[in-house]
Amino acid sequence: MNMIQAINSALDVMMARDPDVIVMGEDVGYFGGVFRATAGLQKKYGKTRVFDTPITECGIVGVAVGMGAYGLRPVPEIQFADYIYPALDQLVSEAARLRYRSAGEFTAPMTIRSPYGGGIFGGQTHSQSPEGIFTHVSGVKTVIPATPYDAKGLLIAAIEDNDPTIFFEPKRIYNGPFNGHWDRPAENWSRHPGGEVPEGYYKVPLGKANVVRAGEALTILCYGTMVHVCQKVVEEAGVDAEILDLRTLVPLDVDAIEASVKKTGRCMIVHEATRTSGFGAELSALVQERCFYHLEAPIERVTGFDTPYPHSLEWAYFPGPVRIGQALKKIMKD
Incomplete structure (x- = not known):
């Protein structure tokens, strides 16, 4: 699998295992996401578990916080990491603090997926790497995979975790690591396949390099x-x-x-x-x-x-x- 396929497989596995897993975001339903990471999931699990949202990142994350407190395990997608900033207040002030401010009575078991980084000629509004901002926020976990195997295993671990997790996906290697010279983009569109990824359930533990x-x-x-x-x-x-x-x-x-x-x-x-x-x-x-x-x-x-x-x-x-x-x-x- 390449990384996109591995992420899709992780979501599929977790939705089959746990009816509380919900996928939501802009264009994630019928269209299957701009990078096709959620392709086929709405058809398989229905519109109540995989659904499109309005273009409101604050609303997406705010709704996910409420879902998590209610007992669901939402996996919202922010279409590009550059668009996550309107949701910072919900993430920092609500999701990150919920377990602590409620003395463990409520949690926010949500995994926010988002493509990040450059390399696809996306310009200033589709190419940023804001991971440092989120590592500063106590109560939020930050995950960045480098291989399809890790992408699937880490995503499954993040979805099962009871704390909010930012899951940044490096879109430059969505379809497999580049061949050719890394400093010459014209030669980089020839890519080799991803890697061996098991079809079923497995986890890569968070916090292990x-x-x-x-x-x-x-x-x-x-x-x-x-x-x-x-x-x-x-x-x-x-x-x-x-x-x-x-x-x-x-x-x-x-x-x-x-x-x-x-x-x-x-x-x-x-x-x-x-x-x-x-x-x-x-x-x-x-x-x-x-x-x-x-x-x-x-x-x-x-x-x-x-x-x-x-x-x-x-x-x-x-x-x-x-x-x-x-x-x-x-x-x-x-």
Whole structure:
């Protein structure tokens, strides 16, 4: 399966297992979603469990909070992560705090799915990476898969979790990781298939990172699309790097990060979001606090630039082979 198929399979599995799982959002019903992630679900489960909503993100998330408090497990889709901001008050002030403010009497077991990041020529309003905002909100979990297998397993785990979860799906790899050069978009439309994904039920636990490549000389912390970019760059550079796919930013697998950096003595952090106050800053602080006496070189960060999303220059904006390669040379030289 590719990632879209894996997400569709996860929703199908959970709707079959649990009648309280509800799918809702703009165009998710008859049309099956703009990326087809919900295709066929309304026909199979009916219009009361898979339904279209008005174009009101605040309303979508607000209704989902009420559904969760009532005992349902809503899975609302925000069509693009860029459109989630009108729902921030409902998410931050209501969903994130509900279990705490009610002393556990009510919960908000909702999973907000949303495509995020660039790479599809979507421009400034369809390409942002706002994950850092949500990792700052206590009471909300933040999940970003990098493979179809993880996408399905993590989504199932998120739906079964009793806390609200933001599930960001990197749309640049919806149809499988790119072939060709990561910094030349014209060559990137040739894609290979996704990966082996079981048809039935399984979970990937939240809060557990995945070592996608073992190494001894350097630790690279990344997630989402950047996992594939880093793999390709490291292979071409011939560096004995350990690549850690974080998978969930909250809860974060601190033990795995600490163990890897203490083993290698070097740390590079790569993400697509802007640099200032990006999640990489938190990772850098964590590594400095826990691994300072094991570090053999300063921590390197390779990120998007501190600019509004540059539509015409998005492939220069992404961390790619050139900038990651330069950071590799620098950190290995120290």
